[in-house]
Amino acid sequence: MEIVTLEDFYKDTSQLIPEGINKEIGHFNIFKIDELNKSPKKNGMPYNRRAYFKISIISGRNKAEYADKVIDIEKNALLFATPKIPYHWLPQDENQSGYFCIFTTEFLAPSKSGMVLDDLPIFKPGGYPVFQLTDKAAEEITAIFKKMYDEISSNYAYKYDLLRNYVIELIHYGQKLQPLSVLYPTHNASARMTSLFIELLERQFPIESPHQKLSLRTAKDYATQLAVHVNHLNKVLKESTGKTTTDIITSRIVQEAKILLKQTDWNISEIAYSLGFEEIAHFSNFFRKQTGFSPLSFRA
The missing domain is CATH 1.10.10.60 (Homeodomain-like)
Known part of the structure; x- marks a missing residue:
């Protein structure tokens, strides 16, 4: 697989590197899926999965190939992707919409969030990384993504702290959907x-x-x-x-x-x-x- 740099990703999707991105806060950004699908490289892998975590809310028929699992999605899905586990997302129709955000380990470093990402069940091998959602659940999660999408363009001095809280909320939402046997061995x-x-x-x-x-x-x-x-x-x-x-x-x-x-x-x-x-x-x-x-x- 050809590795695409972060700069190439933003260039391909007509985005600019957000201000304030540096080693101290880590990297975070959020995108609308239907806007990215307008890109000529929409069928490619637009960024280096080995460097970033990713959370997506997707509406549309899809097939997810994640480690040893193949999951057919009929309508709405919440997806958690970790740099350590490869996955492949295959759209089954052209009506795809939603959001996804990407972030580095540094963005949710324990000193900032209290979380160690690799220790969370949602990102561990053998976990359940893809959840099919009811329309009501999809609406609730989409509302969080919309807040992030609006906030990243704001001039609020502490917007990355707020964005971090939204990401943590999504992670907890996903972990609450995990079977008890996964959360607690x-x-x-x-x-x-x-x-x-x-x-x-x-x-x-x-x-x-x-x-x-x-x-x-x-x-x-x-x-x-x-x-x-x-x-x-x-x-x-x-x-x-x-x-x-x-x-x-x-x-x-x-x-x-x-x-x-x-x-x-x-x-x-x-x-x-x-x-x-x-x-x-x-x-x-x-x-x-x-x-x-x-x-x-x-x-x-």
Whole structure:
């Protein structure tokens, strides 16, 4: 493959090197696909893929050949390309539109973005670099590209910081589309499930009003929210924490009950309701079983 320099790329596409491009900020630019298709070299590879990362939003029928994968695109696609993995994009019709941006490692250096590109699942070999999109998702992503396309021509002094944020948003969008098994390898799956459960549990608290009520109360509630079978969730938590799902939920509810009894003037009925108990008697029996005290004696 003939390697085309960055300068040749801009010359071929009638673009100028953007001002402010230097080693300190790295390189970034963005293009409209339908405008590039007017170029006489539209079927060629317009820049050296071995030097740049690329993110594209493309509308049209296409075939993507990426490493060992061949993906047929019927309408909309989001594509992530890394310098380390070759790919080939084959348009299947003439109605091609969208945007793509290119950037160097320096542009998203950890000191600027907090990211190490080669460590991200979206850019790793074996990942899923091409995503077919619904019209709604394509519209959301296209809106980000439009912001970048307008911003790069602005006179805003910090535009490259803003552009960097848009690129990071695209990367996160793509990584959220990755299967869980790619984002979190098998040996970390249990730890990840435990983390998701604890995060979901803690999001139910604190209880800040007697009119607030726990939305998730049982092990089955949490399993449903995490899209796993309750037995699987229980097995994972038992292995990673030594406690069952119900044990962990119960412990956290007791903790919140103690806080509400000691730090609020809510009556027992209000506290019981906010913690998911329909009857005061059920809450009193629960609290006594877990602590050895009645709610009133604990409050005293």
